[in-house]
Amino acid sequence: MSDENLQNELNTQIQYRLTEKLAQSERFHRNLIQSLKEIIFECDTSGNFIFLNQAWEKTLGYPVKNVIGNSILDYVEPNDKELVADIFRQTTPSTQPSLEVRFLNSEKEIVWLEMSFRENYNHQFSGSLVNITDRKNTEILQQKLNEDLENRVQERTNELTQSNQELRLTLDRLQKTQLQLIQAEKMSSLGQLVAGIAHEINNPISFVHGNLNFIKDYSQELLDGIDLFEKCYPESHSKIIEWQKEVDFEFLKEDLPKTLESVSLGTRRVQEIVLSLKSFSRTDxxxxxxxxxxxxxxxxxxxxxxxxxxxxxxxxxxxxxxxxxxxxxxxxxxxxxxxxxxxxxxxxxxxxxxxxxxxxxxxxxxxxxxxxxxxxxxxxxxxxxxxxxxxxxxxxxxxxxxxxxxxxxxxxxxxxxxxxxxxxxxxxxxxxxxxxxxxxxxxxxx
The missing domain is CATH 3.30.565.10 (Histidine kinase-like ATPase, C-terminal domain)
Structure with missing residues (x-):
């Protein structure tokens, strides 16, 4: 065999072995990718799936062969579709976005996936989807528990605030009631005292006032008798004349009725005050x-x-x-x-x-x-x-x-x-x- 033929044979064997090695490496990596728990995906420029590993079917329940060629948005929960579409539009080869997205599995249940991807040299997208549903459910549960706890704390706080307000109102009413009872007792005691004093004053003053009318009548009769005596005996005895001058008899005759009337006015005034005190106290x-x-x-x-x-x-x-x-x-x-x-x-x-x-x-x-x-x-x-x-x-x-x-x-x-x-x-x-x-x-x- 010539050298040229030998060289060709050698190149053919080398190429065969390299091809075999490449095929083995490709099978290895494909097997490796298929064995991963994380979803590995590739999408074209429109977001349609080109490749998916078996983790997709295990995670979401859709057969891979039925999904290839469909848009990734077909499996995203409706409220998150606009978010994912915006991220795809804004991604460049120099960026590698990562976000948490809600997907719907074959049972229409929400599955939380953390999506990371980048744009390849040929403007296709490749990346991974990691199942974070347990973590998100835990977070949601923790958030709900926190909210429930906050609500219960707030409710308890409101109850305590209301109880404090009710206690303050009760205390205020008790204080007012106490003051009222104290004042009522004071007024009752004062009223009894006033009524008692009024009664004690009223009896003797009524006696005095009642007898004043007799005194006025008797005094007037005496004065009339003296006038009659003077008319009948105009020539008075010297001692009588001296006594009249000594006591200023003319002034006495004129002032006595006025004095008695003044005393009568005073007793009437006392009676009015007594009646006012009794009326004011109203203890009965x-x-x-x-x-x-x-x-x-x-x-x-x-x-x-x-x-x-x-x-x-x-x-x-x-x-x-x-x-x-x-x-x-x-x-x-x-x-x-x-x-x-x-x-x-x-x-x-x-x-x-x-x-x-x-x-x-x-x-x-x-x-x-x-x-x-x-x-x-x-x-x-x-x-x-x-x-x-x-x-x-x-x-x-x-x-x-x-x-x-x-x-x-x-x-x-x-x-x-x-x-x-x-x-x-x-x-x-x-x-x-x-x-x-x-x-x-x-x-x-x-």
Whole structure:
């Protein structure tokens, strides 16, 4: 065999062995690719499958031979199709995107796959799909558990917040009830004391006042007898004339009736005060009573007369616009009048407006088709500072100096009007203009 033939034979054997080696290597790599758990795929420029390993069928349940030539988008969950299409359009040879995509298996169940791929030199796409369904389900479950936990924590927080609010409201009601009981006990004791004193004073003063009429009659008869004696015996004895001069008999005759009338006025005044005290305390009445609230206001002013007497510059203006009796708790309503009027006097006492006439105005009227009564008590003092107006009815709040006010008067008044009478008590004030309290209660509580 010539050298040339030998060389050809040698080249043929080498080429055969190389081809065999390449075929073996290709079979090895194909077997390797087919044995992988991850899906290996190749797509053309349109996203249609060119190659898939067996992991595709094991993962999604579709036979590979039925899938080749179909678009990858045919197996993507509808909500993720636009995302995958955009990624394919934007991918270049220099990029290697990776994203989590929901696929639908042959049973139409969602399978989460992590997709990584790149564009080849021939503008085809190759990459892998790794099943991350367990991990995603765990994440979703964990997220759901977290959300459930957060919801339960929020619900519990809301429950605790509501419980705290209810506890605060309960505590507030208990405090108000306690204050009401304390005040009721104080007013009951005070009412009993006042009623007792009034009764003790009323008996002797009634005796004095009743006998004054007899004394006036007897005195007048004695004076008439003396006049008759002087007419019958014009020439009096020198000792009688001397005595008349000594006692200033003419003045005595003239002044005695006046003195007796003054004493009578005083006893009548005491009787009026006693009646006002009994009316103000109302300790013998339970439940709603039909009364003339104007008399309650007047009785309260009479009790406050000693304070008003010290301030003759304070003028009381009364504008009563109805005569109908009102169904109420008289003693408690009188207490409200007392608190508001006493505060009005305090405001005018401390007013900085020296040259301004001091006035307390009391207006009453029927409103809401005569089914409610409005009682307006106002003063023209310095008013309440704006920062304090919202706290007027708070327990223990007072604008008075330490030791002069307890801060309970208006809180109790508000409770009496709103809770006991089903009405409203409002405070309206402007600095240097004065303060107005408006009480509104039903005429009847039937």
């Amino acid at each position: 009445e339970q439940g709603f009573k039909k009364v003339d609230i104007h008399k309650g206001i007047d009785d309260t002013l009479l009790i406050l007369q000693n304070r008003l007497r010290d301030h003759p510059d304070i003028k009381i203006i009364k504008d009563y616009n109805f005569k109908q009796n009102i169904e109420c708790y008289p003693g408690q309503l009188n207490q409200v009048f007392m608190n508001i009027l006493a505060n009005a006097i305090d405001a005018l006492e401390s007013s900085s407006q020296v040259n301004k006439a001091k006035e307390i105005t009391i207006e009453t009227s029927l409103i809401k088709k005569d089914k409610w009564v409005s009682i307006c008590i106002s003063d023209n003092g310095d008013g309440v500072p704006s920062a304090m107006r919202t706290r007027i009815f708070d327990p223990f709040f007072t604008t008075k100096p330490i030791g002069k006010g307890t801060g309970m008067g208006m809180a109790i008044s508000y409770q009496i009007i709103t809770e006991k009478h089903g009405g409203s008590l409002g405070c309206f004030s402007q600095e240097m203009q004065g303060t107005k309290f408006i009480i509104k209660i039903p005429v009847s509580h039937k």
